[in-house]
Amino acid sequence: MSDERLFSLRNPWFRASVGTTVAVFVASVVVGFVWLPSVHRDAPFQGVWNAICSAAGVPRDWSDGTAPVKPSEQLSTVQVTPQLLSTASxxxxxxxxxxxxxxxxxxxxxxxxxxxxxxxxxxxxxxxxxxxxxxxxxxxxxxxxxxxxxxxxxxxxxxxxxxxxxLPRPARPRDPANPTAPDIVRLGSPLRNIPSCGACHGEIGYKAGAPWLGGLPAAYTAMQLQAFAAGARHNDISEQMRNIARSMTSEEIQQAADWYHGTAAKP
The missing domain is CATH 1.10.760.10 (Cytochrome c-like domain)
Known part of the structure; x- marks a missing residue:
């Protein structure tokens, strides 16, 4: 069998392979540039050029780096450092x-x-x-x-x-029925990427910018954790509290709130 005969339109196998390739190409074009833009009305799929860029994974407009992307919500602009407000008079x-x-x-x-x-x-x-x-x-x-x-x-x-x-912190005696902090406060949940509450908020350690939770009303603490979990509160730096609160169960939120409500004054 010669090469001329193999790649000839007279060869049924050659015609079938070429025809299949062309059919797949046409179907891909129809799906990518006709059907998808008609289903997805958002900007990345509108128009042939946008659809090509979206399919290829490249930006439609190359930014020169001078126009920052504006966040969808107002973010905190406070730069928290241990030295902030360190010299009170x-x-x-x-x-x-x-x-x-x-x-x-x-x-x-x-x-x-x-x-x-x-x-x-x-x-x-x-x-x-x-x-x-x-x-x-x-x-x-x-x-x-x-x-x-x-x-x-x-x-x-x-x-x-x-x-x-x-001002001195208020003294709040511990609940004698619960002398030991719950696991979520002492240990967190490493498998769910939840650090211990006490590592940042007292009892174990302290992180600059993290509030002291001892003595806070339990209803207030629980409400703030629920707001973080729902995204209604979003002034946490790097979204760390939102990520933590989303992974906590309702029971863990209440346990942490109740525990800190009963903690004593600072040492």
Whole structure:
């Protein structure tokens, strides 16, 4: 059998192979450039050029790097470092005490809440400062706090934060029925990428920017974890709390909230 006869249209096998290849090519074009764009109405599939780029996995427009991609939600802009607010003065604490008079209705006269709002007495100044900044920028939304901080200057927030850190933390005796922290607080769940709560929030260790949870109302702590899990709260850096809360069960959230509500004052 000669090469001429093998690749000749007179050869039925050659015709069949060529015909199959052409049919597959045409079907691919129809699916990729006709059917898919008609099903997916979003921008990446609109038009032949967009469909080609999407199929090839390359950008439709090559960016020059000067136009940053805007996030879909307001993010926190506070750069948390251990040195942030590390030098509190008496003047700053005294001024903060005056400014904090507006906060007493919800957070108590001495930073200890009588309701399901957070205790601020003894809380790390970095934590309070970051939350005030986030409320003002919109990274964290709250119908009460957002308007309350709207007129505060950066120095006002620093003074308030330093004043509340200066106050002694409230003493809360441990529950004698639960003398040992639950597993989610002591150990976390490594298989689900959940670190122990105590590693960042007290009991075991501390991470700069992480709030002290001891004595916080259980309802408040549980509500914040649920908000992180649902994505309703998104001012955590690098989305770490959202990822953790999504992996926690409802029972673990309540266990952690109840435990920290009963923890004692700082050593």
């Amino acid at each position: 008496r003047l700053s604490i005294g001024r903060g005490a005056t400014l904090a008079l507006r906060c007493t209705m919800c957070h108590g006269a001495r930073g200890v809440s009588g309701a399901n709002t957070p205790n601020l007495a003894g809380q790390y100044a970095i934590v309070i400062y970051k939350q005030l900044q986030d409320f003002q920028s919109g990274a964290r939304a709250n119908p009460v706090m957002s308007p309350m901080v709207a007129g505060l200057s950066d120095q006002d927030m620093r003074d308030i934060s330093e004043y509340y850190e200066f």
